[in-house]
Amino acid sequence: MEQLFGFEEIDKQLKEKFHYPINSDFSYRNIKSNDGQIVCTIYFISSIVDMNQLEDNLIEPLKQADSSAMKEYVITANHFNKVLTIEQATAELNKGSAIVLFRDGFFFASNAQKFAHRSVPKAENEPVIKGPKEAFVESASINKSLIRKRIRDENLIAETMEVGNRSKNEVTLMYIKDIVNEDILTQIREKIKAINVDNVQNINLLDQYLEERRYSLVPVNLYTERPDRAVAYIEEGHVVLLMDHTSGCLIAPMTFWAMMHTSEDHFMRFWYGNFSRFIRMIAFFIAIFTPAIYIALTNYHSEMIPPDLLLAIAATREKVPFPVIFEIIIMEIAFELLREAGLRIPNPIGPTIGIVGALILGQAAVDANIVSPIMVIVIAITGLSSFALSDVSLNYMIRMSRFLFTFAAASFGILGMVAVFLFALSYMASMKSYGVPYFSPVAPHYKSSNDTFFRKILTKETWRPGFLKPKDMKRKVAK
Amino acid sequence: MVKRIIVIFTLCILCAGCWEKKELEEQAYVVVIGLDKADEKGKIIVTFQISNPQVGSVQKGDAGNESASEIVTFKATDLLTAREIANAFITRDISFNHMRNLVVSEELAKSDMLLRTIYSTLRERQLKRDIRLIVCKEEAKEFIRNNSPTFETRPHKYYQFMIRQVTDMGFSPTSTLHEYFLTAEGDADLFLSILATTKEESGSGDNEDEYKAGQIDKEGGNKTQIMGSAVFKEGKMIGTITAEETRLSYALNNTANILKMLVTYEDPIKKDYRVAARLMKTGETKVKMNLETKTPIIDVEVPFSLELLAIPSLVDYVQNKENQTLLKNSIEASLEKKTMKFIKQFQEEYKGQPFAWSLIARKHFLTLSEYKEYNWMKTFPKAKVNVKFNVDITEFGEELRTPNIPKIKD
Numbered sequence: 061m062e063q064l065f066g067f068e069e070i071d072k073q074l075k076e077k078f079h080y081p082i083n084s085d086f087s088y089r090n091i092k093s094n095d096g097q098i099v100c101t102i103y104f105i106s107s108i109v110d111m112n113q114l115e116d117n118l119i120e121p122l123k124q125a126d127s128s129a130m131k132e133y134v135i136t137a138n139h140f141n142k143v144l145t146i147e148q149a150t151a152e153l154n155k156g157s158a159i160v161l162f163r164d165g166f167f168f169a170s171n172a173q174k175f176a177h178r179s180v181p182k183a184e185n186e187p188v189i190k191g192p193k194e195a196f197v198e199s200a201s202i203n204k205s206l207i208r209k210r211i212r213d214e215n216l217i218a219e220t221m222e223v224g225n226r227s228k229n230e231v232t233l234m235y236i237k238d239i240v241n242e243d244i245l246t247q248i249r250e251k252i253k254a255i256n257v258d259n260v261q262n263i264n265l266l267d268q269y270l271e272e273r274r275y276s277l278v279p280v281n282l283y284t285e286r287p288d289r290a291v292a293y294i295e296e297g298h299v300v301l302l303m304d305h306t307s308g309c310l311i312a313p314m315t316f317w318a319m320m321h322t323s324e325d326h327f328m329r330f331w332y333g334n335f336s337r338f339i340r341m342i343a344f345f346i347a348i349f350t351p352a353i354y355i356a357l358t359n360y361h362s363e364m365i366p367p368d369l370l371l372a373i374a375a376t377r378e379k380v381p382f383p384v385i386f387e388i389i390i391m392e393i394a395f396e397l398l399r400e401a402g403l404r405i406p407n408p409i410g411p412t413i414g415i416v417g418a419l420i421l422g423q424a425a426v427d428a429n430i431v432s433p434i435m436v437i438v439i440a441i442t443g444l445s446s447f448a449l450s451d452v453s454l455n456y457m458i459r460m461s462r463f464l465f466t467f468a469a470a471s472f473g474i475l476g477m478v479a480v481f482l483f484a485l486s487y488m489a490s491m492k493s494y495g496v497p498y499f500s501p502v503a504p505h506y507k508s509s510n511d512t513f514f515r516k517i518l519t520k521e522t523w524r525p526g527f528l529k530p531k532d533m534k535r536k537v538a539k
Numbered sequence: 540m541v542k543r544i545i546v547i548f549t550l551c552i553l554c555a556g557c558w559e560k561k562e563l564e565e566q567a568y569v570v571v572i573g574l575d576k577a578d579e580k581g582k583i584i585v586t587f588q589i590s591n592p593q594v595g596s597v598q599k600g601d602a603g604n605e606s607a608s609e610i611v612t613f614k615a616t617d618l619l620t621a622r623e624i625a626n627a628f629i630t631r632d633i634s635f636n637h638m639r640n641l642v643v644s645e646e647l648a649k650s651d652m653l654l655r656t657i658y659s660t661l662r663e664r665q666l667k668r669d670i671r672l673i674v675c676k677e678e679a680k681e682f683i684r685n686n687s688p689t690f691e692t693r694p695h696k697y698y699q700f701m702i703r704q705v706t707d708m709g710f711s712p713t714s715t716l717h718e719y720f721l722t723a724e725g726d727a728d729l730f731l732s733i734l735a736t737t738k739e740e741s742g743s744g745d746n747e748d749e750y751k752a753g754q755i756d757k758e759g760g761n762k763t764q765i766m767g768s769a770v771f772k773e774g775k776m777i778g779t780i781t782a783e784e785t786r787l788s789y790a791l792n793n794t795a796n797i798l799k800m801l802v803t804y805e806d807p808i809k810k811d812y813r814v815a816a817r818l819m820k821t822g823e824t825k826v827k828m829n830l831e832t833k834t835p836i837i838d839v840e841v842p843f844s845l846e847l848l849a850i851p852s853l854v855d856y857v858q859n860k861e862n863q864t865l866l867k868n869s870i871e872a873s874l875e876k877k878t879m880k881f882i883k884q885f886q887e888e889y890k891g892q893p894f895a896w897s898l899i900a901r902k903h904f905l906t907l908s909e910y911k912e913y914n915w916m917k918t919f920p921k922a923k924v925n926v927k928f929n930v931d932i933t934e935f936g937e938e939l940r941t942p943n944i945p946k947i948k949d
Contacts, residue, residue, distance in 0.1 A: 359560045359561065360560060360561075362563055362566065362634065362637075363636035363637065363665070363667075367568070367590075367695045367699075368693075368696070370563065370592075371568070371590060371592040371693065372592070373563050374564045374592035375564075375592040377562065377564045378592065378593055380564075384562065470557075471553055471555075471556025471557050
């Protein structure tokens with residue numbers, strides 16, 4: 061082991077690098093051995109190391125040992141890495157290790173990092189009634205353990221890659237080696253390698269660096285905060301990406317159906333799960349089309365409305381001064397305001413939102429003849445339906461495309477709506493996520509367990525999704 | 540550049556939109572149209588009944604003392620110009636989108652003006668072919684004004700419910716404009732339309748369905764009665780038939796819906812009483828034709844199932860097989876007698892049939908020209924028709940035993 065500098069030089073360089081003494085986080089301690097000599101100095105960044113661990117595993121033994129045996133101990137202890145250069149030492153310090161520097165210039169890194177993070181919380185954005193309540197936290201190592209405890213398989217691989225030029229953050233790819241398709245894996249690796257920025261802070265930013273169509277409304281990576289969901293996808297042959305500092309993971313590649321599903325669909329019995337899927341499918345269409353259909357019918361196709369309803373709408377609109385399109389825009393904006401405000405509002409004043417919202421949206425606007433009561437119903441059912449879809453990307457996608465449909469219907473009636481729908485459908489059918497068509501396995505058709513609109517009985521879900529081209533297609537033996 | 544193109548493209552599309560955009564409250568919805576004969580040739584008197592949305596629909600938009608509909612009558616050459624003229628005294632865009640009822644006076648129906656008028660409506664998009672044709676005995680404008688149902692504030696509701704009732708019972712035919720055109724153009728069958736009136740006259744029949752509209756002797760309620768049908772030949776009205784005859788023509792017609800009706804029959808054992816039963820057509824009417832002979836022979840077989848409901852005479856028709864057979868035979872005989880008489884009336888008086896039998900006759904010809912040459916309309920009156928009813932007594936209501944009145948009196 062050759063050392064480049066002596067003790068003083070290294071000591072000086074380390075302190076300079078970390079701007080000691082301005083930087084109060086950087087600290088060092090001199091260790092005296094039994095015979096009262098100062099033999100080594102320990103450097104660490106106090107906020108990211110575990111002081112107890114340092115005391116027990118490093119400082120105490122060093123104090124016990126006499127000066128000659130000290131180096132011996134340091135070399136044989138298991139949580140030590142040999143460090144050769146100052147650069148390596150600084151990197152180790154940044155990661156939360158402690159550097160042990162001997163008087164003769166030898167130095168070693170001891171792993172004692174302790175970054176602050178939450179304990180495993182309850183899933184808040186994707187709640188379930190029946191099933192695990194655990195969710196990911198902001199620590200990749202804990203997330204890994206959440207996944208690994210569910211798949212006890214030696215083929216489950218956690219491959220780490222570095223991303224970012226300045227702050228080297230780790231991205232972890234988790235997949236099962238003998239299932240996953242190598243092409244997809246290579247594609248993901250290549251895309252991560254191609255990212256050339258200073259710092260990728262968390263997985264949501266990584267998601268945006270990974271996607272190809274950056275102006276698109278449609279996501280290509282599925283984001284979830286539930287480990288059980290991530291595991292279900294890993295077992296099908298998807299790849300899960302984890303990073304520190306995000307309480308969630310990305311699943312790649314994804315299909316449209318993944319956004320419509322929840323993990324509970326499979327935890328519930330066959331009929332219950334499918335019933336809730338059916339409700340969500342209906343909610344999807346209601347949330348997209350209701351305002352558009354309403355405006356198309358009332359402005360262009362009044363013969364389609366049953367006479368009683370028609371007269372009721374006409375009677376309530378009698379005193380409303382605005383055209384229907386304007387009514388819709390007013391109400392939609394009001395509703396979106398409520399939503400955004402409800403999201404940003406600090407907890408203690410949260411309940412006021414409900415009161416203000418109900419009063420403004422429901423009663424007062426109607427009484428003031430600004431909107432008709434039927435419009436309130438239309439907007440309410442639309443809003444309610446959009447809450448039934450838990451996926452965040454899908455939610456925004458629907459809320460924004462709803463405006464497009466509404467304007468199309470306002471200018472061309474049902475014809476315009478159909479045209480935009482066809483356009484949207486063609487666009488989504490042409491989308492690909494890492495080479496996987498967006499609507500597969502429905503269109504184009506692939507061999508799979510057909511977990512799309514509805515699911516099958518568990519014993520009949522025998523195939524892994526064919527669009528992933530997994531190495532092992534058969535999941536279980538059919539009974 | 541790309542952005543500019545997108546903006547221009549979007550603007551172009553938006554500028555092309557919004558054609559024929561009409562808000563609901565800017566339109567006046569005509570729900571009933573009445574047609575009468577005018578004194579001048581080539582003109583008609585049109586009556587529009589326009590629904591007032593603010594009355595009787597919702598509380599929020601209620602408008603105090605306005606009436607539920609506005610009725611206007613004026614002279615015009617046809618329906619479409621009438622719509623234009625009406626704008627001189629009606630504030631909103633007049634829309635026929637929800638017009639489902641066309642009331643025609645008997646006088647106009649018997650002239651050739653009806654066919655001309657209705658044909659002109661074919662070109663209008665807003666007039667649908669499922670509009671009901673209703674023939675009334677008085678003038679249509681009078682009929683529409685006199686019709687004041689108690690329950691239904693809004694006029695369209697009255698027609699919707701009333702017509703559903705009478706067609707369900709089989710008192711009146713479905714009578715859509717579509718059928719009217721079909722039969723008028725096919726020129727092989729007769730067309731039946733709904734018969735209605737607000738004028739009461741003395742009755743002819745004495746049992747539940749042997750009436751025409753206006754003949755039911757009742758007290759209270761709405762003056763309007765809908766019952767029986769008007770018979771049309773080649774688009775012109777030529778006569779009327781009672782509700783009972785309408786039901787019978789349903790029974791012989793395979794294009795109509797399966798019929799369910801409640802009728803009473805003479806009790807074969809105690810002749811003063813009548814037995815009430817629900818009849819249901821259980822399948823297709825079998826019509827066999829022999830068109831080779833000089834007088835065509837038509838054999839008709841109608842399958843019916845029967846549910847006994849009321850036996851006021853208290854004769855045991857349920858557990859006693861002999862009585863049952865007696866009843867069955869008497870019902871069949873009376874049905875056959877009535878039907879034969881009714882068909883004879885059609886052959887002699889109206890010279891045609893409203894059972895859509897021409898469809899069956901068509902199958903006996905290889906080519907259209909042969910069929911046209913045969914001239915079904917002309918030959919039917921000469922035909923010999925045999926009708927047979929097969930009645931199965933299947934159900935007896937909820938009570939099987941017939942009570943024994945002498946025992947009760949003890």
